[in-house]
Amino acid sequence: VRHLRTCHIDFNNRLILFTDTKNGDDRYVPMTDTIYGELKEFLKVRNIASDYIFQNPSGRLVYLDELHKAACKNVGIEDFTIHDWRHNAGSHLAMSGATERESAEILGHKSLIMVKRYSHLSNKHNAKILSQMNSLIFNAKVH
Structure with missing residues (x-):
């Protein structure tokens, strides 16, 4: 930059x-x-x-x-570097529903392994996903 x-x-x-x-x-x-x-x-x-x-x-x-x-x-x-923004961006891309390929393209990663290294899901995000799964399981209608 x-x-x-x-x-x-x-x-x-x-x-x-x-x-x-x-x-x-x-x-x-x-x-x-x-x-x-x-x-x-x-x-x-x-x-x-x-x-x-x-x-x-x-x-x-x-x-x-x-x-x-x-x-x-x-x-x-405190203790937040410019490089930490790459992890932040990778995490937000993942939590926003971007595919690994889309994240790789945006972040400039050549491998999906690097995408995984830079993507961290928050506890709040994981709780939301689990809640959605729970709703699907327990609110499903049986025909």
Whole structure:
């Protein structure tokens, strides 16, 4: 994300091209409505001539982990890294009903094993699933 440039943003198709990925493959990721709106607004007001998106006014590329750490501290969150967001996203994708293949595509994982490593179901989610199962078993009508 640190090396993201305006030429990597396709607002017409709502896609972001990531070129500096861990596995070395370039890939497009769809923008959510929130990201689309926030990024458009940010680029309007940032007042920097550079093509790099995350750059401070003096021209230095911004380390997002520094900003993330400060933001977490400001809201009282301890011990939560940028990498933890990948686990968070994987978990929410799974709990939202995304297939493993869909999660792999969105997260950029080449194997379904990695999808499983990044997907964690919450106790609340599991309780809801068990409740649904319970309803099916005990509320089923016998013909």
